[in-house]
Amino acid sequence: MIDLKFLRENPDVVRASQKGRGEDISIVDKVLVSDEARRLAITEFEALRAEQNTLSKAVAGAKGEEKSALLERGKTLATKVKQADNTRAELEAATKELIMQLSNILDPSAPIGKEEDFVVIEHVGTPRVFDFEAKDHIELGKLLGAIDTERGAKVAGSRSYFLTGAGAMLEFALINYAITSAIKAGFIPVIPPVLVNPSAMEGTGFLGQASENVYHLERDDLYLVGTSEVSLAAFHMDEILPVEKLPIRYAGYSSCFRREAGTYGKDTRGIIRVHQFDKVEMFSFCHPDQAQEEHRRLLQWEKQILDAMELPYRVIDVASGDLGSSANRKFDIEAWIPTQKAYREVTSTSNCAEFQARRLNIRYKDESGAKTVATLNGTLVAIPRMIVAILENHQNPDGTVNIPKALQAFLGAQRFELV
RNA sequence: GGAGGAUUCGCAUAGCGGCCGAGUGCGCACGCUUGGAAAGCGUGUAUAGGGCAACCUAUCGAGGGUUCAAAUCCCUCAUCCUCCGCCA
Known part of the structure; x- marks a missing residue:
């Protein structure tokens, strides 16, 4: 608002x-x-x-x-x-x-235009040249016993999957790595509720134009969150925070649920677009004057994860028409996906300024009184897409996959082997 | 799911239908006192809205009702606590 x-x-x-x-x-x-x-x-x-x-x-x-x-x-x-x-x-x-009904006021620096009018801010790393035919993550997932989409569909329907063996271990390693890094950067780790009441959902702005993608449990009038941003933002609902404590940063680890309405035919294979996945989300409550710098910091932390996973990627400045109502500016990080020969979004960070906090009635207090805080969010790691990027980029001709150095300590191995 | 109790200014508590936006204690801020501190004393200590100055209005878990008038009476709901049942 x-x-x-x-x-x-x-x-x-x-x-x-x-x-x-x-x-x-x-x-x-x-x-x-x-x-x-x-x-x-x-x-x-x-x-x-x-x-x-x-x-x-x-x-x-x-x-x-x-x-x-x-x-x-x-x-x-x-x-x-x-x-x-x-x-x-x-x-x-x-x-x-x-x-x-009014969306957040655009940051004047945000590129104006539709989805395709984004501006590429930078490229990091170069897409690997394969001297063999690269396998996609679905095939690799099968060879490694890491991803089972067939049984996922059997048990839970389309866009569902099991992470098994190496896949499950890879999730644990990614989560551990992300949370450990977040703590080092001063984030408070949080395991939030994923089932929330209407006021939390509405306050964070997900019952507006995004409501189509939200799971609603009618009998209890509760919602399944699409991101822990919902719980983390609502955490301080109706509170006044002391200004000297800002910024307050949380790293929420939770499952995320998305109906993916209106995406029929898009990314139907594999685990790029799924109904349920786990994610570590950064969330910051900060002074409005510092929101832009904070936004850059969140982006920096996102880049560090991609760097640590040794993935080639680019950073884009999302165009005004594709921001969503709450963000005044948004940066996406897109990792190179070899079998799609394309950069695909793996993480995203938004500056909501005071827009979200005003609705949720979250303020800070200084000498001159109580004023609305700014909120920002950013993905530290979204599991399925990160798994896709890692498997496809680090594969060997035989289907084994090299484990990025940063994760080796967590997995006790240097390679995922065939099963 | 059943029975009972609670929900008041950061915290703890007081509050007879009008004198209650609301007392007291703690905390906090400022001042006095002191070599310095503690204690003590004094003053202050919500948020939002309208005029945007004086001032006015709203808010005592939320919503409705009774009344000229509601923190105070009635109804509904939410949350918390205790006991019972059920499940882990």
């Missing part, structure tokens, strides 16, 4: 942002009109309410005829107050509903 006061004072900035995203500009003016009416209703209600308060006090001291006259006036006033209060509540709700 953007700041109503900011919008009132800078409607042009908001219009420009909406335009840059390819979203509805007219909402801005609707908000302005609604806000005007809202403020009028508030003033009216408050005047009536003040009158009622003084009258009520007068009743206490009055006697006899004077008292019954006051009571009579009080009665009519009470209905008026109630009416004014209802009008006020309606207009406040209407204004909020409108402003909630």
Whole structure:
């Protein structure tokens, strides 16, 4: 949610942002009109309410005829107050509903355009040239006894899989490596709930345009999170954080659930796009003035993981039309996937500035009072895609796979062998 | 799932339908005192909204109701605690 006061004072900035995203500009003016009416209703209600308060006090001291006259006036006033209060509540709700439709205000540095208009910030490493026919991760997964998508489908349907043997061990190693690095960087490791209530889901913005991809348990009115960002962001919901503690950084390890609605036919083979996977997510609550630097730091930590996994990758500055409503800027890291001859997203970091925290009512306090914090998130490691990248990039002609040095200590081996 | 109890200002607690936005203690901040500290004394100590100054309004778990007036009475819900049942 953007700041109503900011919008009132800078409607042009908001219009420009909406335009840059390819979203509805007219909402801005609707908000302005609604806000005007809202403020009028508030003033009216408050005047009536003040009158009622003084009258009520007068009743206490009055006697006899004077008292019954006051009571009579009080009665009519009470209905008026109630009416004014209802009008006020309606207009406040209407204004909020409108402003909630607005996306976060773009960072002016974010490239403007649609999904394909991203800007490549850098390339790291060079795609390996194979002197044999590279196998895809599905085949490698079978040869190593690491991934079983057939039984996954049998047991849980499409886009499901088992990680077995080397695959399971690889997950543990990746998680261990990621969490260990995160702790070194000052993150607090967290195992959050993956089943959350509507307020957490809504507060983080996943019930808006992303709601199609969220699993909802109707009977209990609970949601399965698509990322631990939800739980981590809501962790400090309705709290005021001391400014000297910022930034507060958490590294959440959790399963993530995604319906993948509207992706029929996309990445149907393998484990690039699945309904359930595990992920270590970085989440930072920081001072708004430091959000941009923090964003760079999150990106840095993401790059370090890719470097440690010895993978060639590129970093892209995601275009305005593909940011999602909460982010004002987003960097994706895309690893080279040899059998697809393409860079594919493996991690992503978003700066939500105060947008998400305003909804969740998370503030910090300094000398001048309480103000909204900024929130940022970034993937440290998303297991299936990282497994795909590692298997495909580090494979040998016989189907064995070399283990990146950083993981060898965790796995007690240098190679995944055939089963 | 059943029975009971609780939910008040950072924490702990007080609170008769009007004098309660709310007392007290602790904590915290500032000042006095001191060679310095502790103790002691004094002052202050929520958030949001509207005018954007004085001021006004709202908020005592959430939502509804009764009343001229609700922290205080009634209803619904949520959370926590205790006991019982069930499962681990």
